[in-house]
Amino acid sequence: MQIYNNNSGRLEEMQEKGFLLEKDMQKLTENNLDSIFGLEFIATEFQLHNLRIDTLAFDNETNSFVIIEYKRGSSYSVIDQAMAYLSLMLNNKAEFVQELCRKRKKFIDTQNIDWSARRIIIIADSFNRHQKDCINFKNLPVELWELKNFGNNIITFNHLKPTSQLESIHIDNEQKKSSDIKPILTYNEEYHLSGKPHIISGLYKDIENFILDLDSNFDIEYKKFYIAFRINRKTFFDIEPYQNFLRLYINLKKGEFSESGFFEDVSNKGHYGNGDYAVKIHNMEQLMKIKLYLEEAYTIKKQILSQS
Structure with missing residues (x-):
């Protein structure tokens, strides 16, 4: 460099x-x-x-x-x-x-x-x-x-x-x-999407492309239970792929994001993804509505990080 x-x-x-x-x-x-x-x-x-x-x-x-x-x-x-x-x-x-x-x-x-x-x-x-x-x-x-x-x-x-x-x-x-040493596991896109229906894989790729288009600095990190979208090691969104839906988390604390009840409040619930807001995505119609919220959440998160 x-x-x-x-x-x-x-x-x-x-x-x-x-x-x-x-x-x-x-x-x-x-x-x-x-x-x-x-x-x-x-x-x-x-x-x-x-x-x-x-x-x-x-x-x-x-x-x-x-x-x-x-x-x-x-x-x-x-x-x-x-x-x-x-x-x-x-x-x-x-x-x-x-x-x-x-x-x-x-x-x-x-x-x-x-x-x-x-x-x-x-x-x-x-x-x-x-x-x-x-x-x-x-x-x-x-x-x-x-x-x-x-x-x-x-x-x-x-x-x-x-x-x-x-x-x-x-x-x-x-x-x-x-010894009790377990094999070192590799987490990647294949690990998360293997065996999932085509519609779920398609939804994931669509939302992945949308998030990456928001900011060229986004990195994707594949964790054991979810896929993290991060900028400079700070998580913005997490996605958990399931057989019938995607669960998407927005990494904002309760009260930092106004989403008109579209997202579930998981601030008092155990979960793997980061943040207090989550939503299940079953189809493309839902995804189109969620994209507007993702763009807003991205802007809020950037502002919060710039002030910290």
């Missing part, structure tokens, strides 16, 4: 200053976990057995732990480190949940955590070609982020996404017998 300084109409490319210490990268990230990644900070320098986790965080949307590691240079193995941390987490679930309980000062049952959605984030000033190729396995829960410092208070976080979809990494039978 090239960054330029506008000097009286003449663009001058800014040179990267870098970070002197990994600790500087860690402190900057931990202070901005929510705004950059949408994560809750749990602990720093969390040590368990012979491993030390730089940053332990929690994703409240997926109800899962996230481990963040920081690197300067590129002389390390992405796969080796990721698997070591995943193994540490899955074989010490109680200790991770205990740390979460300590941070929140309340009891949390280990069974309430979605261990299949755990992931590793590796933040570095740069990655080599081999490291970038490592994340092309379609079921590897590892994210690579480049963090760059250009001076003059200019910082960039760049998410390096897979360039292809290679085969899954499988756990052999002996390894499965010797």
Whole structure:
């Protein structure tokens, strides 16, 4: 990513200053976990057995732990480190949940955590070609982020996404017998729409295209129970595909959105999607009416985020 300084109409490319210490990268990230990644900070320098986790965080949307590691240079193995941390987490679930309980000062049952959605984030000033190729396995829960410092208070976080979809990494039978590690699941559009009637798949594609047309910055993230539409890690809409309908959530709090009773108030009901407004979509006629509300909700959400 090239960054330029506008000097009286003449663009001058800014040179990267870098970070002197990994600790500087860690402190900057931990202070901005929510705004950059949408994560809750749990602990720093969390040590368990012979491993030390730089940053332990929690994703409240997926109800899962996230481990963040920081690197300067590129002389390390992405796969080796990721698997070591995943193994540490899955074989010490109680200790991770205990740390979460300590941070929140309340009891949390280990069974309430979605261990299949755990992931590793590796933040570095740069990655080599081999490291970038490592994340092309379609079921590897590892994210690579480049963090760059250009001076003059200019910082960039760049998410390096897979360039292809290679085969899954499988756990052999002996390894499965010797531990309770479950296969790493891949959530994607096929996972959510497989086996659904054509009308449901068609409704989903229609509403997906409509949301993406609202703003080119929308990203789609496939979670275990729903499909999230997000901008800069902030969720605007969630969709749960079922056999006979789509359930759509608007991520606004009760009272922030005037929808004339068209949506259901789920503020006091348990649900997977984010937000206090939900609606079932059975057919195209319903969808056409809902699109007007989606555009309004998108505008309200943007205004709220700009003021926060």
